[in-house]
Every structure is written in C-alpha cells, then in structure tokens.
Amino acid sequence: MEGQHQRRSSIAAIAAERPNLASIDPSMLDRLPAYSATLFEAKTQRRLTFEQIAEALGRSEVAVAALFYGQARATPEDAARLAQLLGLSAESPLASQMVGFPDRGRAGPMPPVEPLIYRLYEIVQNYGYAFKAVMNEKFGDGIMSAICFKSTVEKEVDETGAPWVVITLKGKW
Amino acid sequence: MEGQHQRRSSIAAIAAERPNLASIDPSMLDRLPAYSATLFEAKTQRRLTFEQIAEALGRSEVAVAALFYGQARATPEDAARLAQLLGLSAESPLASQMVGFPDRGRAGPMPPVEPLIYRLYEIVQNYGYAFKAVMNEKFGDGIMSAICFKSTVEKEVDETGAPWVVITLKGKW
Amino acid sequence: MEGQHQRRSSIAAIAAERPNLASIDPSMLDRLPAYSATLFEAKTQRRLTFEQIAEALGRSEVAVAALFYGQARATPEDAARLAQLLGLSAESPLASQMVGFPDRGRAGPMPPVEPLIYRLYEIVQNYGYAFKAVMNEKFGDGIMSAICFKSTVEKEVDETGAPWVVITLKGKW
Amino acid sequence: MEGQHQRRSSIAAIAAERPNLASIDPSMLDRLPAYSATLFEAKTQRRLTFEQIAEALGRSEVAVAALFYGQARATPEDAARLAQLLGLSAESPLASQMVGFPDRGRAGPMPPVEPLIYRLYEIVQNYGYAFKAVMNEKFGDGIMSAICFKSTVEKEVDETGAPWVVITLKGKW
Amino acid sequence: MEGQHQRRSSIAAIAAERPNLASIDPSMLDRLPAYSATLFEAKTQRRLTFEQIAEALGRSEVAVAALFYGQARATPEDAARLAQLLGLSAESPLASQMVGFPDRGRAGPMPPVEPLIYRLYEIVQNYGYAFKAVMNEKFGDGIMSAICFKSTVEKEVDETGAPWVVITLKGKW
Amino acid sequence: MEGQHQRRSSIAAIAAERPNLASIDPSMLDRLPAYSATLFEAKTQRRLTFEQIAEALGRSEVAVAALFYGQARATPEDAARLAQLLGLSAESPLASQMVGFPDRGRAGPMPPVEPLIYRLYEIVQNYGYAFKAVMNEKFGDGIMSAICFKSTVEKEVDETGAPWVVITLKGKW
Amino acid sequence: MEGQHQRRSSIAAIAAERPNLASIDPSMLDRLPAYSATLFEAKTQRRLTFEQIAEALGRSEVAVAALFYGQARATPEDAARLAQLLGLSAESPLASQMVGFPDRGRAGPMPPVEPLIYRLYEIVQNYGYAFKAVMNEKFGDGIMSAICFKSTVEKEVDETGAPWVVITLKGKW
Amino acid sequence: MEGQHQRRSSIAAIAAERPNLASIDPSMLDRLPAYSATLFEAKTQRRLTFEQIAEALGRSEVAVAALFYGQARATPEDAARLAQLLGLSAESPLASQMVGFPDRGRAGPMPPVEPLIYRLYEIVQNYGYAFKAVMNEKFGDGIMSAICFKSTVEKEVDETGAPWVVITLKGKW
C-alpha cells in the first residue's frame, strides 16, 4: 500500500517539477540530425525550457527550438553557450556538427500529420492567396523571405480568460 | 509617332492610377466560388484596394481578401456593405451565395507552386516542430485553432530602409 | 440613402429568412451527379432545411444530405416524396437518375481540404488504431460496415453553454 | 499422441483465457512512441482488456487505447495509475515519456490499408459533405473540434441478434 | 391530392418497370469513350439489362458491361448486333468507333473511391501475395493473363437465405 | 570434375524435391508480422506446400497463405494444428501472436510492383465498373464483402493443353 | 428482316475494309496538341495505316505515329507530304503548328493505365537495373539518349505460329 | 614520393584489370533479395562481366543481370552453373533461394531517379501511344507480354565512330 502510494507520488513529483517540458521521442530521431538526441536529452535532464535556453543564448525561443530540431545553424557563440548550459563537452564532435550547415526540412512529413502543425499548414492552404493579395497591394510584386526571417510565439489572455496563441512571422521583402 | 506616344502614356496612366491592385486571372476562376469573379471584377473597376474595402467593412484586410477567395463567410452585414461599395445588386443570387457556407481549401494546390505562398509553406515545413515545442511549453498539450483565428499583415521598414513583412497569426488555444 | 438602406435591409431580410441553409456553389457541381444541382436549387428556392426534408421523408438528416450529394440511392418512395416536396416533375429524367446506382466517393478530394471535413479525417488518422483495438476486444476479429450503416448528427449544450456536436456512427459488424 | 493432444489444449487454453485481447505486432513498433511497446507488453502479460484499464483509470476505452498508441497525453494521474496497474517502475523513463507531448498522427498510413480503419475513412470520404451540410444548418459556420473531443465505442444487438458497432464522436463546436 | 398520388405512382411505376438497371451519370462521361454515352442512353430507353444484351450477343455480362465502359473491343459482329438491339444507325461513326482499339484503364481513379470497387481492390491488397504463393506452387513461375481473360458474376443464396456474389476470374497462365 | 558434377546434382536434387515451394525472401520480412518468418521457415524446412497445409487444417489454400502473410487470423484450432504440423512449440509467443488481431494490408505496395499481383490490380482497374454494373443489376444497390469472403485458386487445362488459372471470389452481399 | 441483315452487313463491310486502323477517341484529345484531331480524322477518312503513311514520308512507323500524337516535330518536308497525303490545306494553321516545337510527354498518365503501354513500363521497372548494368559494362559510365533515338516495331512468327512483337530501341550513347 | 607513386599505380592497376565491371553499392541492398549481395560480391572478386557469365550459362546478358537483381528465377541448371562459376557452396541456402519465386519490381523507385533508367521510362512516356498504335495496326487488339519476353543489348558504331545502344525487346503477342 505504502509502495503504491509512493509510486504515484514520485510521478506526481516529476509532473510537478516539469509541468511543460518539450522532449523528443526516440522514434522521431531518424528524421533529425545526430546531435538533436544529445541536445534534447541534456535539456530534459537539466529540466530546462526553451524560454530559459533562449534567455541564456540571447535568441528567440523559436530560433532555439529550430536549432534543436536541426533547422537552424548555431553560431560558434551559440554552440559554446549551449555546451556550457547543457554540460556538453566542447571538444565533442557535437559542437562542430552544430556549426555545420543544416540539411533543413526533414523534421516531419508534409502535409503534416501532427494536428497542431497541420493547423499552421491549413492556414497556408486557406489564407495563402489572401496573404499574397494583401502583400502585393502593400509591397508590389515580390516575395517575403522565409530565410531572412524571425518569429516569436506569445501567449495572450482575452477578457473571458481564454488563452490565445500569437505567432509573429517577420520576413524581409 | 503621336499614337505610339499616347499608347505608352495611357498604359503608364493606368499604372499610375493603380500601382498595386490585386486582381484575378480568369484561368484561376475554376478553383474559386462563383461569386469571386464578380467581386474581383467590381473591385478592379472601382479601383479599390483591400485596405479600402477592409476599412469600409470594419474587418481586417486578410479577412476581406479571404472572403473574396471564398475562404470565409460574409455576415449579412458584410454582404450588404460589399454590395453597396461595389455597386452590386442586393437581390442578385450573389448576395445569398456570399452568406452561404464556404467550401474552404480549394484556392490553390498544396504544396503551393506560387513562390510567395510556398515561402509560408516552407516556414511550416521547417519551423513546425519548433512552433509546437514552444507552444507546448507555454500552453501545455492542446492546439491552436485555425478557425477561431485572426490575422494581419503589416509593413515595417528597418533602419537600412529595407521593408519587412510582419504577419501576425492569432488563434484561440 | 433610401436605396442603400433598402439594399442592406433586403439582404438582412434574406439572412433572417434563411439563417443556416446549406446550398451548393456552382464550382463544386462537376464532382456531383447531374441531379444534385437541381435538388439543391429547389431546396434553396423553397428555403427547406435538411431537417425539414428528413422529416418529410422519414429518414435521417445525414441520409438525406448524402442523397443530395449523390452518395446514397433514393428509394422510389424517397424519389416520389422529394419530387413532390421540391416541386419537381415526376416524369423528368431526374427522378429516374435518383433511383440509379450511385457512383460514390467523388464528392471531394482526400485528404479533405475543407477544414470541417478534415477534422473527421484527422479523427480517423489519430484514433483509427484505438477504435480498431477497442472493437476487436469487444467484437473479436471482423469489420464494421460502412454501407449497412446509419448516422445522426445532434447538438448538445454543456453546462457552460458551449455547443457540442455529437455524431453517431452505427454500422453492422 | 498425448503430446499432440496437450499442445492443442494449451493453445486452446490460451485462447480461452484471452478471447479478445488487443496486442501489438513488433513490426508496427517503429510507427509508435518508444513506450508503446512496454505498455502493450505489460497489458498482454497481465491479460488486461482496455475496458479493464479504462475502468481503473476512470477514462473511456478509446482514450486509453489512444494513449497506448501515442495519440493522447497521459496526465500524471493516468501515468501513476497505469504504472501501478501494469507493474511498471514509476522511476523508469517511461513514466516521464508518457507525460510528454505526443507527436500525433503517425500510427498508420493514410489512406488506411487496414480494412477496419479504412471503413471509417470511407465514411468520411462518402459522407463528409453530408455531415458538413447538416452541421452548418444546425450550428452555422464553424468547425467541430477533433482535439477537444470525446469518443466511445458501444455494442448493440438488434432484434435479429446481429451485433452493431455504435461509435459516438463528440467534439466541441 | 390526385396529382400527388399520381406523381408518386408514376415514379413507383418507373421503379417497378426497372428494378435494377445500370445507367450512367453524365458527370462520369469524360472518363469514358465518346460512344459510351450513346450506348447507355439507348440501353436505358429500351430498358435492357446487361443480362439481356449478353444473351443477344452471346457473350458474358461482364464482357458486355466492359464494352459499354470502353474497356473491351467490339467485334464487327458485336457492333452489328448491338446496333440492331439498341436501334442505332449502323452507318453512324459510333459503329466504327466501337471496333476501334480501346484506350483502357481510364474508367475510374485508383485507388477506387467507389466502395464496391474498392472492395475488389482491397482483396488484391490483402490477398495479393497469398494468390501469388498459391499460383506459384500450382503453376511454377509465371503470370496469369489479365487480357486473355474471362469473367463471370453469379448470385448464390446460402442456407440462411443470404445472397453471395461469386466472381470467377479465369486467365491464361 | 567429379566435384562439379556432384554440385550440380545436389542442386538438381533440391529442385527435384521441391519443384514449386513458395518461400519468403528476408528482404520482405519488414512488411509482415513477426511470426511470418517462423512459419515460412518451418514450411520450407518440412517441404510442405500450401495445399498440404490447407488439407491438414481443413481450410482453403488461399486462406492458409493469407494466414502466413498476416492477412487472416488463426483460430486457436488452426494455431494448434499449425504448431503440430510445423513442429513449433505451442507455448512459444508465436502461437499467441497468430491468434492476435491482424494489422492487414501491409504485405506489399499499391499499386503492386509485382507483375503477377499487378495483373489482379489491372482487372480491378479495367473491369471495376463492369463488375459494379452487373452486380447492381443482379443484387440492387449494396456491396460485396471483402471480409466475409472466401476464395479458391484452381488449375484448368483447355483442349489445346494450355493451363488456365481460375480464381473464385465469393463474398457476402 | 432485310433491313437488319443489311445493317449487319454494312458494319461487317466497314470491318472488312479497315481490319486494323488506329484512330483516336474524342475523350483523349485534351491531352494532345490541337492538330492531332485533324490528322487522325483525315487518316481515318482516307483509311490509311501508319505503315502506308510512313512509306510515303520515308520515315519509320513509330516516328510517324509519334508525330500524330504530338511527340515529334515534323520537318517542313514531312508537313508538306502529310498535307498532300491527307488532303489538308497547306495554308491552314495546322501546317505551321506541326512544325512548331512539341510540348512532349503529355499523351497519357504515368504510370500508364493502358495495359499495353503498362507492359513497356513494367519492363523498365523490372529490367531497368539489368539494362543499366549491361550497358555500363559494354559502354562504361554514360547514358543512352532518348532523344537522338530511333525505334521500330516488327512482327515475327515463331515455329509454332505464335506472333511476337520485336521492338528495337536505338539511342546514341 | 615513391609511396605516392605506388598508390596511384595500384589503383590504376585495379582500373586496368576491371575497366567496366558492374558491382553493387551496399546502400542499394535493401531493395534486393538476400542472395543479390552474395552474387555481386563473388562476381566482383572473380572479376567476371555479365557477358562472361551469360556465356557460361547459355543465357542472354540481360537475363543474367535480371537474375542478379532478383527479377528472374534461376532454373536449377542456372543455379548449379552459377554456384560453380562463382565458387559458391551448392548446399548453401543461397542456391535454394535463387530457385524460389522472385518478388519482382522492387529494384528501384518509379519514376526512376537514375538518369540512364529514366531515359527508358521517358521513351515509354513519350512513345507509349505511338507503340500501341503501330502494334494495334500490325497485330489487332491484344497485348505484348512483358513476361514471356526476351531482351538483348548490343553496341553499334556508326560511320562517324559514335557508339549507339541497340536494345531489342521481344515479347509474345
């Protein structure tokens, strides 16, 4: 009886310590660069959120998460700070891999099967031409860069207490 | 010689009158609801931008453009104001079509072949899991609505004078 | 001024008369049997909901809507009642077309691009194996028929006043 | 002769003990999160049905099965109860994996090749627009959530003794 | 009242005269050769089943239906008999079209969206390797012709009164 | 010289002993359930044809082959007889796996790349609508079950000595 | 009675006059250049085979057929001879269209649904790497041109009287 | 310096010994049957060309290469000769695997990504209907077998010294 009670408690304790901590399932690793496993593992062990890492690196949370998923290149500065923060050996091949050139776009299938990511895809599917028409009227013919690009995710709470996600996509024209 | 000069001028005049006015090519009409052709034609004839229409309807530019592309439903209010603004007969079947239920998602192929829209798709492809991880850490497990959703497109100019597009996606969690 | 006011009123009037009346956009007709256009047009002119038609035919709303979209076969009884209700000539080729054998499955693309229908698809994608496992434990090896099949859509309101859709799928094992 | 008889009996005995117990074939594991293998193995060894587990957790059978297939997130409560019920170590990485954020939608290919799951897909393909039309008439423009969503599977027997599956899908509008 | 009664009767009468008569919906015609429309129209007007036509031509029902759908070539004999049976002018271009070389395989999409045809596809998907293994053991390495090929569809009723479809596929090895 | 002669003979001897024995290449195993490898290996070692196994189990050859490919569920009776016939331990996990619920449809890609299986696919592609039309005229609207379904493969020799494959597909309507 | 007899005869007569004359079904025309319809129509009216046309033009049958299907460019010589042979006006836009640059590759879908063409596709699928290996050993690394390319189709009859098709593909290395 | 010179020489020596010897890269093995690796390895070690093996077996080079890629079945004679020629143990499971029934069509993706094989695919895409039309005029309605089929690859040199590949495809009608 005791034992059972303790088991339940220890998991509740885990949950209390890390209410929302993005980690990575081993079955997803083959779509990611080799260093992703190491980074996520260290992040989980040290119970760090992307917000905390972003603050330490002086970059946005989205940029840091993109780096973990192999979609962005770490500067040597980033790599050094990450190694220190996550307790990784600076001499490990990992550090030099992170400053390599990313082979982007392989993190998941398209169309996305993950519902949350599908919603973003659906926005492009439904509003794509509306975005284009408004941009064309505002900027003329041209294109918004998806590379020279910054992004943030913020939380807003409306008057009824309901939370809203606010994603900002900022790309050079 | 005169004639030539005049021709050139008249086109230059057209260009001067409508520097950036989103219209629709006939070859795209079979992907859109029947009323899109009428709306775009009237918009072109009256030389109205989405910004002007949005102001008249009290909605965002993106929402108005989405309505023109058949991705959003007009309220009876919207329909009445649009009919007035564009000089359409309120008794025409168009009005009742606009307040019908949209069959969304058909405006263009996926993956997009239009480069500007592809850039948005690429953002989802590359940053999808990064967005998910950050949202999960900020909001827990859940989803951002692509339906209970608002969006704006703004223009910013940086210190070097270069223009940036700022897209804001705001969806209920 | 008068005129404008009237215009707005007449559309508001239309909206008042038909708050929620499913119709069909002409651009969708090539995916449907030839009689769909006629049925939907008559339904719109007579301002009938599927609920009203279902009551008159003694069938479920989903079954009637499926018949309009060419996914179900009308019995001669159904055809006769529909012809009467919608004011169609019983001698028209339409009547005999409706009692033909439907060429099912062409109403829209798969995966669905329409967000509402995509949500149903997503349920199959995410919960498919969960449904299978539970059915196998309850019924043994076998299959649920999608043909010998009934379905209803109901509206429920929870204690907070929020509406819920309740879809019931009932298939022979 | 004896030996043969016994062999047959022992398998018959197995069958008698577990008439219908959903398990998982090793060849399917690479589509599932790492903890699925452990959960299913323990479920098989303890000869527990989803019905029994659902009762112990106070959740629906579909929700529990979805959790086993990595499509739903366990609450810390769920994780603690599951660990106890299945005899898993609460300190194992499994527990913390189960309360991670699921990477949904990878359990099987779409269109489904499994006939039972295909039947559900076929319902969406054939009746998708019928569902949409009826929902639009009942609720107006909008969408049924596939995330804020509950589901049950029940067994009914009609007057001729034939079994019917009744799936209820309940989603917030 | 009279009128209504009559309307219902006339459709019921139609149904009585043609309980099961395969026809073709106009929306399907663009997937078929030009003569299909004429043949099906004449078949419907004369209320002929494929069984009756097959008897008149001395061929199997499946072969005749395949000819109507443009999947088989009519012999001059077939064409002459069909013209006579369906009241078509023998000098019409139709006759010479029917004895042309069919451009097979375009009657519908693959995978099939029509549920009845999907069931046949599913048999190939699930049992394909089982058929191959049994054929290889019976015939050695080789192939069953899908061209030098005959097929019948028969109806059987089992002891409980339930109907069964029996399809026989006979191909040269 | 002797040696060479003997080598040739021993292979010829193998061929003489097993003129036509379906086996399975290791490269195909990842598409099949875990027990398929064991069953095929034992079948090869004991030099049993599906005909011999089918006779021992009292089932059709196609059903037995489908079981080997993981497309059908073994009854406990089947499992016990197979274990005895193939010399497998009845206590092995294999036995309980075989009476699990199959995850059907994964044995090979669709469209099939194997020419023999492609021929069956081609029959569905070319004759699908012909089968449907004939079935509809014979049975009315409905569907042939691909689950409540039996199948045989027979060999016929015509008057010129040429072999024909006769596949019979029998499904409940 | 007389009439019937005559009808049958006239079709038989047609068949006798043109035992094997490739024509084109109207439903295929949208995949072909505009002049294909005219060429095939004239060929049918004059009852010319590709063999006869090839002889008149001094080119291979395959080349002529490819020209009719819009896959090859006519030289002005070819165009002039074809116009004369088929009785076309040399001033018609057709002549200049034929000497335009073909937009190749649109004649049919890939993978082919036409069984005869699928057989050629299957040869590439099954023997592709075998051809490559043999060519590499004979020619070294390189490629066989599909543009600087000639092809013939011949008929051979073996000792048992069975016909064989012999296709020769000759491409510059 | 010496060392360097020797290194270069030894590789040049290798090249001299085997100017054109088709081998197989390990990354391709998972698309091929298990015995392909062994056959290719032995072929490379003994420095045999397909021409030499074909001569020893009395079959065409294409047939032998197809056998190496798992697209054709070895006769027991072939297997015995190959075992002798390549120094394989006749008792190894390899021999019995080679006389098994091939699971054809998996050697590479379609459409081919290998440029040399793509050229053959392109010939089918561009000339498919031309081949069909010429065959239909020469043979009537029917099909060329891709199974009862022989093929050769020859080298021709034209008057300018340029090499041409001549592929002959000979299939029973």
Place this chain on the structure above:
Amino acid sequence: MEGQHQRRSSIAAIAAERPNLASIDPSMLDRLPAYSATLFEAKTQRRLTFEQIAEALGRSEVAVAALFYGQARATPEDAARLAQLLGLSAESPLASQMVGFPDRGRAGPMPPVEPLIYRLYEIVQNYGYAFKAVMNEKFGDGIMSAICFKSTVEKEVDETGAPWVVITLKGKW
C-alpha cells in the same frame, strides 16, 4: 501536279521564313494566364523571336519568355512597348492584366514531362546537394534567391563544331 508542288513549296516557304519560332499549342492554354494566348498569337503573326522582343524591351530573352508564360510581371514600360511592338490595343484589358501580380508556377507539371525541362530538373535532383555544399563553403549558411534573380541562355560552339547551351543563373545571396 502543279497544285501539289505549290503546296509543298508554300509550307517550305513558311519554314524558311520562321526557322525557329516558339509558339504555343492551344491545349496548353489552360495552364497559363489569359493574356498568354494573345501575346503568343501576335508574336507568331509578326514572326518575332524572343531575341527581337528582348532587344526592343531592353530585357533578357529569358525574362521576356517568362513574361509570355505568365511567370513574371511586366512593368508599365514593358507593357507599353509590347503593346506597340505586337500591335495590341493599349486600352485592352490585356494591358492591365499584364501589369497584375502573376500567379506563378502553373506553367507545367512537376516533375516535368517535357524532356528538355526534365533535364533541368534532373540537374537539380543529381547536383542539388553538390551545389549546396559548394555555396555553403563559398557563402556560409544562407540561400540563393530565385526571385531576385537573372538568367541568360547562350550558345557556344566547341572546337569540334558541336553546339553547347550555356545557362547562367544569377541570384542574390
């Protein structure tokens, strides 16, 4: 006889006047904007090459051809000069359409079926990662713009007299 001779001559004359003049087949028009038909028609009637038009507009040939295919936007200057050069009315809707915002990417299917365009696609398929690696080493992480982009096509003749195409792609990093 005379007539024949003249016919041949007149076509030869056409060919002499326009040795190489890119035009457009009507069957391709539905993939292009509405004004493409008019532009190509006028270009053909006036027998103008892209080189001549490019010179008149002061732009590269590739840019002008892209404009004709609807992939680039005409400046008002371009539109005025084109209208003059091609004899189009400056007041026609065409002029304003050309200065609209192009809906790019629809000119043809991907992967390309046209062999010439496929070769360019194949270069991307085969050399894509090689280009990326070299660019990354030369420029660091980043991207080459496909929008802020210029291109030319030149002809070179090597010492053996063989012509070479030289395509230059110049994009901002």
Place this chain on the structure above:
Amino acid sequence: MEGQHQRRSSIAAIAAERPNLASIDPSMLDRLPAYSATLFEAKTQRRLTFEQIAEALGRSEVAVAALFYGQARATPEDAARLAQLLGLSAESPLASQMVGFPDRGRAGPMPPVEPLIYRLYEIVQNYGYAFKAVMNEKFGDGIMSAICFKSTVEKEVDETGAPWVVITLKGKW
C-alpha cells in the same frame, strides 16, 4: 570560470579554423553510397574545402562535390589523387567502389525539402518553359544534355557590396 572561458574559446577556435566547411550529418548517410561517409569524414578531419580538393584533382568544385555525394564516377586518376589527399588506403574497397558506376539521383527527395535546393527546383518550375522557348529559338528542336554537362558556382559582389551566386550550367545540345 576559467573552464567555461576555455570551452567557449575552444569552440570559437574550431569555428575560426573552419569557417565554412561542408560536412555530412550521419542521418543523411542512408541516401548515399557507402564510400560517402569515409570521404566526408576524411575531408572534415583534414579541414579541406571542395575548392582545395578541386584544385588538387584538376576538376571543378561542383564535380568534386557531386563525386562525394555519389552522383559522379571517379576516374582511376581521381581515385588515386583523392586517396592520397585524404590519406585513404589505396587498397581499400573504397577505391574500387568509387570507380564503380554510380546509382545516381538518390541524394535527396524531390520536390526538395531543403530550402536552398528548393530554390533551384523553383527556377525549373517557373522558368522551365521560358528556357525551353529560348533554347528552341536558338537551337531548334532538341535537348540539352544533363549528362554531358559541366557546371560552376562563382561568387560576385555588386556595387552595393551584396553577394550574388552565379551558377553556370553548360550542356551539350
């Protein structure tokens, strides 16, 4: 504190030594030939750029990178020089693998998901027909070889200091 400082420095040092050195992530290796891993590893260890290797081999950078990615065949000369430059044993199987015949086209998926490579793909998608039209007018009907083909990548800086990539594709006509 010291330690941290050093860590940061050592990574900065790495970055300083290799500002831009293309390497390969292990997760990409299964798309490449077996020798790619060895080549890239040696290149990284010796800190060689493709420019340096190209100079040593007397070939273009693109050609060398293509060789590393398995898209080109090494001459024995190339192999010998590479072995020397990278310190590989000339007797290793690697050397003989490199002079084998490449199985081209497998380096990445199409359409490309890597943004930099997608830009090249987009150029083909958007400008494909423009390139074809200009080439046809310059060269007549024909094709540009993608095999008998050379390519360079150069860096240019414009008057504003902005870098431009200049890719030259030169293929035999």
